[in-house]
Amino acid sequence: MVLSRSFFLRPDVVTIARELLGKIIVTQVEGVVTSGVIVETEAYRAPDDRGCHAFGNRKTPRTQTMFEAGGIAYVYLCYGIHHLFNIVSGEQGLAHAVLIRAVEPVLGMDIMKDRRNGIRHPLSLTNGPGKFTRAMGINVSHDGQALYEPSGMIKIVDGNKVITENQILASPRVGIAYAGKCALRPWRFRVKNNPWTSKPDKVAYAI
DNA sequence: AAGAGGATGAACT
DNA sequence: GTTCATCCTCTTG
Secondary structure (H helix, E strand, C coil): CECCHHHHHCCCHHHHHHHCCCCEEEEEECCEEEEEEEEEEEEEECCCCCCCCCHHHCCCCCHHHHHCCCCEEEEEEECCCEEEEEEEECCCCCCEEEEEEEEEEEECHHHHHHHCCCCCCHHHCCCCHHHHHHHHCCCHHHCCCECCCCCCCEEEECCCCCCCHHHEEEECCCCCHHHHHHHHCCCEEEECCCCCCCCCCCCCEEC
């Protein structure tokens, strides 16, 4: 079953980021279906999080999507090359989002390999935020897409895979040195011992 | 109007 | 470990 919109409308984006571990993301792009289990996420939370694009609730053309009601995609271009996919959460006006950082492929591995031209090792196919979007055909044209429609191009499905708290590892988010103290917040979550996650962090905590 | 820099990844040495 | 690709967004003047 696709996750209901109410799942994404809740106010605690950090909890949502943890609960998305084990859920399945499915895309249908140009008639091709791919899917994968979400194994790594990060939470971003305006207004108090300096790492969030919408820090201080500043509205710009790009961050507009984050202020919409939860359950839609926020996709943006990073370093001019990588399309990074987030799930907007919270009620309208609350600029919260969960970055999907890695998935474990389920359907369409061959397509993923094609899209990830040149990558041979399966474990390197989807173990990063820019890698998995490429593999699953996600790009900035999907910004604002609803994720809770059973017939949607991108949807989040509950595969009834249970990830208990002792299977989750938390660590600080990287690449946001400009965020000062906020960079220390352990808002990156990964499934412990899952080989499809990005390379291990130096410091990690149980939750 | 111009310049700096980024929620990364790949290919180097 | 280092470098650089590549372009959009935001800030500043």
